[in-house]
Amino acid sequence: xxxxxxxxxxxxxxxxxxxxxxxxxxxxxxxxxxxxxxxxxxxxxxxxxxxxxxxxxxxxxxxxxxxxxxxxxxxxxxxxxxxxxxxxxxxxxxxxxxxxxxxxxxxxxxxxxxxxxxxxxxxxxxxxxxxxxxxxxxxxxxxxxxxxxxxxxxxxxxxxxxxxxxxxxxxxxxxxxxxxxxxxxxxxxxxxxxxxxxxxxxxxxxxxxxxxxxxxxxxxxxxxxxxxxxxxxxxxxxxxxxxxxxxxxxxxxxxxxxxxxxxxxxxxxxxxxxxxxxxxxxxxxxxxxxxxxxxxxxxxxxxxxxxxxxxxxxxxxxxxxxxxxxxxxxxxxxxxxxxxxxxxxxxxxxxxxxxxxxxxxxxxxxxxxxxxxxxxxxxxxxxxxxxxxxxxxxxxxxxxxxxxxxxxxxxxxxxxxxxxxxxx
Numbered sequence: 001x002x003x004x005x006x007x008x009x010x011x012x013x014x015x016x017x018x019x020x021x022x023x024x025x026x027x028x029x030x031x032x033x034x035x036x037x038x039x040x041x042x043x044x045x046x047x048x049x050x051x052x053x054x055x056x057x058x059x060x061x062x063x064x065x066x067x068x069x070x071x072x073x074x075x076x077x078x079x080x081x082x083x084x085x086x087x088x089x090x091x092x093x094x095x096x097x098x099x100x101x102x103x104x105x106x107x108x109x110x111x112x113x114x115x116x117x118x119x120x121x122x123x124x125x126x127x128x129x130x131x132x133x134x135x136x137x138x139x140x141x142x143x144x145x146x147x148x149x150x151x152x153x154x155x156x157x158x159x160x161x162x163x164x165x166x167x168x169x170x171x172x173x174x175x176x177x178x179x180x181x182x183x184x185x186x187x188x189x190x191x192x193x194x195x196x197x198x199x200x201x202x203x204x205x206x207x208x209x210x211x212x213x214x215x216x217x218x219x220x221x222x223x224x225x226x227x228x229x230x231x232x233x234x235x236x237x238x239x240x241x242x243x244x245x246x247x248x249x250x251x252x253x254x255x256x257x258x259x260x261x262x263x264x265x266x267x268x269x270x271x272x273x274x275x276x277x278x279x280x281x282x283x284x285x286x287x288x289x290x291x292x293x294x295x296x297x298x299x300x301x302x303x304x305x306x307x308x309x310x311x312x313x314x315x316x317x318x319x320x321x322x323x324x325x326x327x328x329x330x331x332x333x334x335x336x337x338x339x340x341x342x343x344x345x346x347x348x349x350x351x352x353x354x355x356x357x358x359x360x361x362x363x364x365x366x367x368x369x370x371x372x373x374x375x376x377x378x379x380x381x382x383x384x385x386x387x388x389x390x391x392x393x394x395x396x397x398x399x400x401x402x403x404x405x406x407x408x409x410x411x412x413x414x415x416x417x418x419x420x421x422x423x424x
Contacts, residue, residue, distance in 0.1 A: 025104040029055035061087040069096040148414035156399035160345040179290035195260035218280040227258035233320025277313035305335035367392035
């Protein structure tokens with residue numbers, strides 16, 4: 001018999017995974033669980049507002065659970081007034097002969113199937129980074145899985161929205177400026193997210209707006225504020241310096257230290273200099289980012305996001321270092337990720353702020369029309385036979401793996417809970 005964790009005991013009680021017809025207290029009173037109560041995540045008895053019929057009398061109140069009766073003494077509950085008025089002490093195994101208080105004790109071990117313990121042990125016992133439930137994931141009924149995936153998606157968007165909400169507050173409610181920050185952060189990807197975010201905050205979006213029609217001026221703004229125009233590697237960099245001196249004199253602001261941007265161990269197509277050139281080309285095409293992203297069909301955005309940088313950046317990854325023409329177009333995968341990680345979360349937050357549910361629906365629509373992400377996390381589900389059809393699903397899977405599977409939180413997962421209940 002595997003060792004039982006209190007977390008599992010809570011789950012068994014909450015979902016009544018026992019033979020309800022055979023419940024007897026240790027002193028022989030019949031127990032009927034009318035309502036198991038509400039799990040208490042804070043200090044105090046484990047469940048509140050439970051309704052029980054004990055020995056023919058209906059009771060309402062708190063219930064405390066332990067793996068063994070002796071845990072009551074180990075935890076010092078006999079000296080804690082918060083536990084003085086519980087209506088039932090539920091234990092998996094009763095290992096104390098004498099009464100612990102004026103409450104009855106219910107032992108669950110005789111009425112809990114060994115299947116429950118065995119299945120749980122299989123779930124949490126899987127080693128490595130594989131899915132705890134393995135191929136059983138695809139055996140969960142479709143309605144349950146669909147509803148769980150929907151909940152996971154909302155959970156993920158809410159998690160992402162916290163950062164977006166902070167960006168909006170930092171921008172004093174200026175949605176265009178906040179959207180610029182979120183977009184810049186995405187262009188920096190994981191390695192350069194922080195300096196790109198700082199750059200998005202440092203450049204007022206109206207300054208970019210003044211330069212929209214001139215691609216060279218846009219590059220001067222981005223490279224200048226990023227601190228890349230403090231050297232003179234070639235004539236093009238010198239030309240941008242001249243443009244930037246004029247712009248800086250007119251609009252002011254502070255440059256970043258270009259050493260914040262990382263190049264080491266990166267593919268040249270992900271160099272921050274090339275990403276800045278692509279950002280300049282994108283703004284040259286779109287103008288105000290939020291306005292443009294908010295009014296385009298997904299397929300149009302995917303196509304138009306794949307911008308070609310200026311001629312100089314088609315043969316360069318860094319200033320003064322020329323290569324054979326590469327094109328250096330922003331790729332389709334990057335365009336897909338921008339809409340997933342920038343537009344959808346921003347629409348979700350904007351919907352909440354402005355009480356516009358249609359924006360939340362648009363966020364879901366955007367994700368449903370985008371290709372699913374293919375990464376180490378989503379591949380875990382592909383390996384067990386689950387086919388992902390859209391970014392709406394892949395985002396839910398990433399949330400599931402990151403916050404449930406990796407931490408073996410199977411009891412908090414509807415998939416794990418369904419597996420435990422099956423065929424009981």
